[in-house]
C-alpha cells in the first residue's frame with residue numbers, strides 16, 4: 001500500500017512509519033521542517049508538509065491509499081489539532097484516500113461510571129493535559145461532522161508509552177479498555193500495529209475505535 005504519515009518524526013508517528021515499512025508498504029513520511037529529514041528512516045520518502053494546510057494534504061495524499069495523522073501541537077497551541085483535522089478532511093474530500101487519525105482518550109467513557117468520560121475523570125487525566133484533551137474532543141467532533149471522507153479515529157487508552165512490540169491488543173469502540181489488573185495501556189509500538197492492521201484490513205469507517213492490552 002501507499003501510506004502517507006503526518007507527524008512522522010514524532011513519538012507515535014515514527015513507530016507508525018517503522019511498522020508500515022516493516023510490512024513492505026511504500027511510506028511517505030511528512031515532517032514540517034526538512035531539518036528533521038535525518039530523523040526519518042532512509043526507506044521512507046521524506047517530504048515537508050503541514051497537516052493544517054489543505055494544499056499540503058491534497059498534494060501529499062495524491063495517489064496514496066491511506067493517510068495517517070499522528071500530529072501533536074506544541075503546548076499552548078492545542079487548538080492546532082482541530083485545524084489539522086479540518087484540513088486533513090478537506091484535503092481528502094472527494095478522494096478515495098482513507099484517513100486514520102491518532103487521537104486522544106479524552107472522549108472514551110470510563111467503565112462502570114454511567115458514562116463519565118476520561119476528560120471528566122481527574123484520576124485519569126491530569127490538569128496539565130486538559131487543553132490537549134479538549135482539543136482531542138474537538139478533533140473527533142470535526143471528524144464526525146465530515147461525511148465525504150472515509151475516516152477512522154483511533155483513541156489510545158489512558159496510558160500510551162514507548163515500549164515493546166508484542167503484536168497483541170484488544171479492540172473497543174467508545175469505552176476505555178481496562179485490563180484485569182485495572183490498567184488501561186498500550187505501547188506506541190502496538191498502537192502502530194493496530195493502526196496498520198486497520199489500514200490493511202479496514203473494519204472502522206467514519207467512526208472511532210480504541211486499542212489496548
Ligand SMILES: NC(=O)c1ccc[n+]([C@@H]2O[C@H](COP(=O)([O-])OP(=O)(O)OC[C@H]3O[C@@H](n4cnc5c(N)ncnc54)[C@H](OP(=O)(O)O)[C@@H]3O)[C@@H](O)[C@H]2O)c1
Pocket residue numbers: 006007008009010011012013030031032033036049050051052070071072073074080084102103104105106132136155156157158159160
Ligand atoms: N492517552 C492518550 O490519549 C495519548 C497519549 C499520547 C499521545 N496521544 C496522541 O497521539 C498523537 C501523537 O502524539 P506524540 O506523542 O507522538 O506527539 P509528538 O511526539 O509530540 O509528535 C507529534 C509530531 O507532530 C508534528 N506536528 C505537529 N503539528 C503538525 C502539523 N500541523 N503538521 C505536521 N506535523 C505536525 C510535530 O512535528 P514538529 O512540531 O517538529 O513539526 C511532532 O513531530 C497526539 O494526537 C496525541 O494527542 C494520545
